[in-house]
Structure formats: C-alpha cells, structure tokens
Amino acid sequence: MRIVVVGGGVIGLLSAVYGVQAGHQVLVVDQAAIPFSGSTSFDRHRVLKALYLDDPVATGAAVRAHHQWLRLQRLLATRIYEPVGALSVLPADELSRAQRMLTDAGSGAHLFGPLSLAATYPQVRFPAGSSAVLEDLAGVLLADRVLTAGADWLRQSPLAELLPYRTVVRVDTEHPAAGPVAVELAGGEVLAADAVLLATGPWSRPLLPADLAAGLVLCRQSMVYCRVPAADAAVWSATPPLSALGMATGGWLVPPIAGTPLKLSAASAGRVVPDVGDTTTPRYWRDHLIEQFTPVVRGLRADWLVDARDAYYLMRRSTGGPLLAVLGERVVSYAACGGFSFKFAPLIARSLVQYLVGAGPPPTGFDPAVAGVVRVPSHRPVM
Numbered sequence: 001m002r003i004v005v006v007g008g009g010v011i012g013l014l015s016a017v018y019g020v021q022a023g024h025q026v027l028v029v030d031q032a033a034i035p036f037s038g039s040t041s042f043d044r045h046r047v048l049k050a051l052y053l054d055d056p057v058a059t060g061a062a063v064r065a066h067h068q069w070l071r072l073q074r075l076l077a078t079r080i081y082e083p084v085g086a087l088s089v090l091p092a093d094e095l096s097r098a099q100r101m102l103t104d105a106g107s108g109a110h111l112f113g114p115l116s117l118a119a120t121y122p123q124v125r126f127p128a129g130s131s132a133v134l135e136d137l138a139g140v141l142l143a144d145r146v147l148t149a150g151a152d153w154l155r156q157s158p159l160a161e162l163l164p165y166r167t168v169v170r171v172d173t174e175h176p177a178a179g180p181v182a183v184e185l186a187g188g189e190v191l192a193a194d195a196v197l198l199a200t201g202p203w204s205r206p207l208l209p210a211d212l213a214a215g216l217v218l219c220r221q222s223m224v225y226c227r228v229p230a231a232d233a234a235v236w237s238a239t240p241p242l243s244a245l246g247m248a249t250g251g252w253l254v255p256p257i258a259g260t261p262l263k264l265s266a267a268s269a270g271r272v273v274p275d276v277g278d279t280t281t282p283r284y285w286r287d288h289l290i291e292q293f294t295p296v297v298r299g300l301r302a303d304w305l306v307d308a309r310d311a312y313y314l315m316r317r318s319t320g321g322p323l324l325a326v327l328g329e330r331v332v333s334y335a336a337c338g339g340f341s342f343k344f345a346p347l348i349a350r351s352l353v354q355y356l357v358g359a360g361p362p363p364t365g366f367d368p369a370v371a372g373v374v375r376v377p378s379h380r381p382v383m
C-alpha cells in the first residue's frame with residue numbers, strides 16, 4: 001500500500017517507520033522541515049513514567065511502551081532513551097498501592113519515606129513528610145534525537161520518501177471505498193494514497209470536520225532550561241525525572257542527563273490560546289517558573305537559566321485527552337495531546353498503521369494495551 005503520513009512529529013515518523021517495516025510505501029509530508037523544531041515533539045526530552053494510580057491499563061501500556069522504546073533504539077541504532085526510572089511523590093498511604101500496580105505491570109518499584117527521600121535526593125527540597133515511589137521501567141526519551149533518528153532511518157529506506165515544506169490543505173474523505181484517497185497540497189498539487197494518517201499535532205483543527213475541531217482546545221505550555229553548577233552535575237545526572245512534586249502548581253522536573261539541561265515546568269505555566277504562535281517564552285512565564293521552583297530546587301538561581309521555550313498541544317474539551325477520529329475509509333486523524341502521547345507513540349503508531357493497512361481492528365477496538373490511552377470513540381467508526 002501507499003500510505004501518506006501528514007506530519008513529521010513523533011506520531012507521524014514512528015507510524016512511517018512501522019509502515020515501512022511492514023513492507024508498505026510511505027510518504028511523510030510536513031509543512032516545515034522534517035523534523036521541525038516548532039513541532040510539539042521537538043524538545044530535549046520527554047518523560048516516560050508508567051504509574052497511573054487510577055488506571056492499571058495505562059500503567060501496563062506504559063511498561064510495554066518502555067520495552068518498545070528499547071526495541072526502537074536498537075532499530076534506529078541511536079541512543080534515544082535513558083531508562084533512569086521515574087520518581088513520583090505520593091501520600092504515604094498510597095505507596096503500597098502504587099508498588100502493587102507497578103509490580104503487577106512488571107516493573108520494579110522502590111519506596112522512599114521522608115528520611116530516605118531527602119537523603120537520596122538532597123538537591124530537591126520535598127514538602128515536609130513527603131514519601132515517593134521510584135519505578136524502574138521508565139526514564140527520559142531524548143525527543144529531538146528520536147525525531148532525527150526516525151527521519152534519518154526513513155531517508156535510508158527505499159520504501160520511504162520525505163516531503164518537507166509542503167502543507168496539506170485538504171484530504172478527500174468521500175472517496176469510493178476501493179479508490180485512492182486524494183491529498184491536496186497548498187499550491188494545488190494532489191497526491192494519491194491508499195491510506196492517509198493525519199498526525200498534525202496542534203495544527204489539526206483545519207483538517208478536521210468543524211464539529212470535531214470545535215471540541216478541541218489549544219494550550220500553550222512554557223518550560224525553562226537550566227545549567228546546574230558543575231559541582232552538582234554528578235548528583236543531578238543520577239536523578240530520575242520527578243513528577244507530582246508536591247507543588248500546589250503541579251510542577252515537574254527533568255534531570256540534565258545525556259548532555260541535556262535541567263528542565264522545569266508546571267501546570268500553572270500552561271494556558272488556553274486561540275492559535276499556534278511562536279515558541280518564545282514571555283518573560284512573565286520564565287519568571288513564574290523560576291519563582292515556583294526556587295523553594296524546590298536547592299540553590300536554584302535566575303542565572304542558572306540557559307533557555308526557555310513554549311510548546312503547543314490540542315486536547316479534547318470533554319476528556320482532556322487526544323482525539324482519534326476515523327474520517328473516511330482508510331483516513332485517520334490522531335491529534336495528540338499534552339502529557340503522554342510521546343511515550344505511548346510506539347504503541348499508538350503501530351495500532352494506527354495496522355488499522356490503516358487492514359491488518360488490525362478499527363481504532364475503536366484498539367489493542368487493550370492502548371485502550372487506557374486512546375479511549376475516545378472514533379468519529380465515524382468503520383465497523
């Protein structure tokens with residue numbers, strides 16, 4: 001089959017890799033470079049954490065994603081994943097439940113009471129009395145390296161073609177059941193496909209039916225990047241990503257590993273915006289994040305700051321999650337949301353491709369491993 005993948009972010013590129021691996025011809029079209037530094041996926045890191053205290057299915061899926069990333073790392077022959085674990089601060093009475101969930105999912109889980117937590121991670125000031133769980137099968141995905149390695153792998157494949165700097169303006173979803181799907185580019189050129197995946201991230205709304213687009217909210221999230229003092233580098237490089245830090249503003253922290261800076265962000269630095277704009281972080285949000293983390297990161301000072309960046313994502317107004325929509329015969333859109341679509345991308349991409357080539361169930365019947373993630377019913381199920 002000839003599959004046209006619109007969008008060269010993590011969902012599009014991994015779908016293209018799996019499509020090629022299954023023997024299909026894949027064309028990846030992007031409005032910008034491939035990879036594009038303005039895409040949601042393009043960052044120094046993304047966190048893979050498995051623990052979802054209220055969702056054992058998602059926890060199991062994340063552990064499977066961990067193994068899938070290790071396989072991808074071997075396929076792409078590039079270091080893209082640092083499996084350093086992930087630490088979640090939890091109330092003491094949740095610890096044994098968290099440990100049970102993780103071990104049921106096949107991951108090791110180590111518990112910390114307040115004393116051992118403070119002693120193990122002295123560079124972080126946890127709220128008094130905090131306890132935490134460290135999960136084993138988790139870590140940091142080196143996001144920009146994932147995209148570059150995926151694009152390079154595709155460039156070397158005779159079955160793949162990359163088409164940067166081409167904007168898709170319309171996909172014909174009313175084509176005959178057995179006929180080709182027309183994908184129209186700005187400027188009038190039309191590509192013919194046997195199957196089409198729209199993986200257009202925060203730019204998804206113009207390519208969706210109006211009723212679906214209206215159900216999506218666009219969010220903008222600020223992040224700051226810091227250089228830790230040389231004397232602290234060793235202790236920081238052995239630090240797992242930390243979420244649920246016990247901050248009222250919902251902070252998370254990604255350690256400076258594999259040559260990356262320390263990244264700080266918080267739910268309070270996210271806001272709803274009308275359109276995708278630039279990725280420059282306004283001074284107000286930089287200052288906000290430094291102020292939020294000053295009591296948390298020991299020694300943090302404004303002069304640690306080396307960079308800041310804003311990223312955009314869409315989420316479903318009704319669920320806060322991604323939108324998966326079957327738009328026509330062999331035409332699917334996956335508008336990834338914030339929070340977790342990067343780590344699940346190998347599972348999502350594989351299921352999307354299997355569906356598009358007729359080798360898997362329609363997305364409404366997704367592999368149960370992904371069901372905890374892709375819960376949304378499709379717009380027009382092909383059943």
Ligand SMILES: Cc1cc2nc3c(=O)[nH]c(=O)nc-3n(C[C@H](O)[C@H](O)[C@H](O)COP(=O)(O)OP(=O)(O)OC[C@H]3O[C@@H](n4cnc5c(N)ncnc54)[C@H](O)[C@@H]3O)c2cc1C
Nearest residue numbers: 007009010011031040041047168201336339340341342343
């Ligand atoms: C601040 C932040 C932190 C996050 N942290 C995590 C995390 O720790 N763990 C995790 O799992 N997930 C995380 N996520 C979510 C994850 O990063 C995203 O869900 C994922 O990267 C989205 O990938 P994508 O391929 O769908 O979209 P994108 O990466 O945005 O790619 C879409 C591509 O489509 C192209 N495009 C768009 N429209 C068109 C068009 N009409 N024609 C041609 N090309 C087009 C764009 O140029 C772009 O390259 C985070 C998100 C944000 C914003």
